[in-house]
Amino acid sequence: MSRLTLNLNDGNKIPWLGFGTGTALLRKEVKDEVLEAIAHGITHLDGAQIYGNEESIGDAVVESGVPRSSLFITTKLWEVPAGKTVRDTLVESLRKLKVDYVDLFLIHTARQHPDLKSVWKQLEDLKKEGLAKSIGVSNFRIKDLEAILPDAEILPSVNQIEYHPYVIKATKLLLEFLKKHDIMPTSYGGITPLNRFKGGPVDPVLDKIAKRLGETRGRPVTPGQVLQVWLRQQGIPAITTTSKAERLLEYLDVETIPDLTPEEIKEIEEEGSKVHHQVFAQWLSEDN
Template structure:
């Protein structure tokens, strides 16, 4: 039940993950980052999402410490980068992320991209870390259906989460249905399409009807589709606004209107054709 910012969904291994969190993609190390993480936690956020390639895990860790909340009340995610997808390399990358964050464990660790020929070794490393109790949940990011099918052919443990680009111009309905069928929780990155949807007339009309912002309508659409969402912001009023999505509900007509906006348009790389 989505009642507030601490509301969670239960992953297939029984771990509870908040429906809404703070993303910190492209937020550089420094006081702005520390303040954003601390501010989010102080305003009720319990989930923070970072990655090794973001280069800001140390600042995230500092923000967590300054917020002075019990570690077990937080849900912290990081990701292993493409250059570290061997078995031993992934184990080492995990340890380095922990060190930078200043944490004893992660709640969720993801393979960042489905690099051909490499993600299965990395997955076996994640399975080892999970079985050793060093990660509470494991998953992937940017995996399409065929990547998930290929991974699960050899995996001992099914991914608990798949974090992908997801917004009204890229609804990925087949992928969402596949993940729901296999009890893999879909999670949205770039839910606001890097701000490109905030002046959309259709969304503004829905927002006006509910007395909400376009951003709040999009985030609510995520949640009502059963998709976890992690909007990024460093501004306190935006952090608070993005979280104020539990006090209204979109109608079936609203949902159909937003779902129909899909154009299969990506602002990020195509998981089947990326080069980094």
């Protein structure tokens, strides 16, 4: 059971561990995978309009029998079709998800929206109406946030970004900006050093820390879990995914692993900063 939750700036809570339905599951039917995640006690489901599978998330939510109030469901705004409003797109998502509200509605990227201020205002209205309990953004640079913050009545609660040791340098200023404005970063792609850029400078450090933590608690700890503890300690939710039940158990187990030491954190960050690997939303590291 995933129990760890973090406080958002609007008073709502977000479960630290989120199960994603993009990347490996993009445009696939995800009913079975989502049902499996919920059966293991994962309550935070990360979806998006562009993933093309909100219907099957909804099927899993209904079939799971888990009360709606126990789940935390995110979806993300993609384009607003001509003649439609942001609200129309969310109403369509809610129909597919078979719920009356989402817990978090994000602007997926700033790129599709030349008039960000107007889009943000529409998200604020959706929060006021109760169709989205919390609202936020994803893949936003500082300049995108600066475009909406001066007129915002409601702050974004989160900025969901690619975050792992190989983008530390590129995201440093953005993270400082988010902290200053009390906007929570959430991480996708957190396992990137192990699944996309294996053999990088962080690997030996993760192995060493995994060994130390495994000995400390008397049960094995994996390098992937070390990356997730690193996120947890920074108060950053981990949006991850898997096709394997044993990996779900591995992710859920992270909440029980002791903290890294300040020296270990420093070592991950020093080694991570030696290279730059950004997989998604390249513009985040092009300029801020």
